[in-house]
Amino acid sequence: MRSILFLAAALAASGCRGGGGGKDAGAGWPDAGPDGSDDLDASDGSDASDGSDSDWLGNCAERAFSTQDPFADCVEAFAPAGGASFGHDALPDVVLGPPEGGGEYKQSTDVASLGCGGSITLFFAQPSIVDGPGPDFIVFENAFYAYGSDETYAEPAQVSVSDDGVAWTAFPCDTGSGWPPAGCAGVMPVYSTPDNGVDPLDPGTAGGDAFDLSDIGVTSAHYIRLDDRTAELTGGGAPCNGDKAGFDLDAIAVVNGGRSHP
Ligand SMILES: [Ca+2]
Ligand SMILES: [Ca+2]
Ligand SMILES: [Ca+2]
Secondary structure, three states, rough: HHHHHHHHHHHHHHHOOOOHHHHHHHHOOOOOOOOHHHHHOOOOOOOOOOOOOOEEOOOOOOOOOOOOOOOOOEEEEOOOOOOOOOOHHOOOOOHOOOOOOOOOOOOOOOEEEEOOOOOEEEOOOOOEEEEOOOOEEEEEOOOEEEOOOEEOOOOOOEEEEEEOOOOOOOOOOEOOOOOOOOOOOOOOEOOOOOOOOOOOOOOOOOOOOEEEHHHHOOOOEEEEEEOOOOHHHHHHHHOOOOOOOOHHHHHHOOOOOOOOOO
């Protein structure tokens, strides 16, 4: 079912490019997707550069992982919507590993677009996420400031977590609050990138949107799900059109990580 959804979205996207305007067109994204090259290692060692091959998708808890980096390890589920296709051919690596932020005024292109109403679920093997002091994980999208504005072009998503992939707890995400949409991911620019030495695990400097499990009464999590809420914030329109529609996931970092997956 997941692969059917994926193919359906890809087919829809091929006939639904263009649109633009707003955040995506304004920043001059390349028309083509990422070139597929990636210096990040696939966590399961499989070749997943071909988005049509979904052997990297799902069953994350049953997979063996050779890496123990503090980033997402596996894509458990992917359900893009509305013609979004950007970065999909680079999955899963494009959403694993560290953020590749572009700073205050420039958005990362090392992302996968969810489309308005789309969702993605990431799995964290080792370390998983635990409730420690302060924020426990950071979600990196590619929001950025327009020159002369103190608001970002935000394409928000609601964040939910689960320890077992069955029972979920959501962080409240208020898209009706104006900017910033309170409690949502996809709001703040990303400053950390592998080339600039900014620690991707420091919520004070990395950028992105940090979340504290204690805010929702959760002690540990192996899964994070992102559900796009862009249409609720923007009323649809340009941010929901084209191959880069909706929330664009760059990476998720584990700030407070503990036990390994059993
Ligand atoms: Ca915490
Ligand atoms: Ca987008
Ligand atoms: Ca990325």
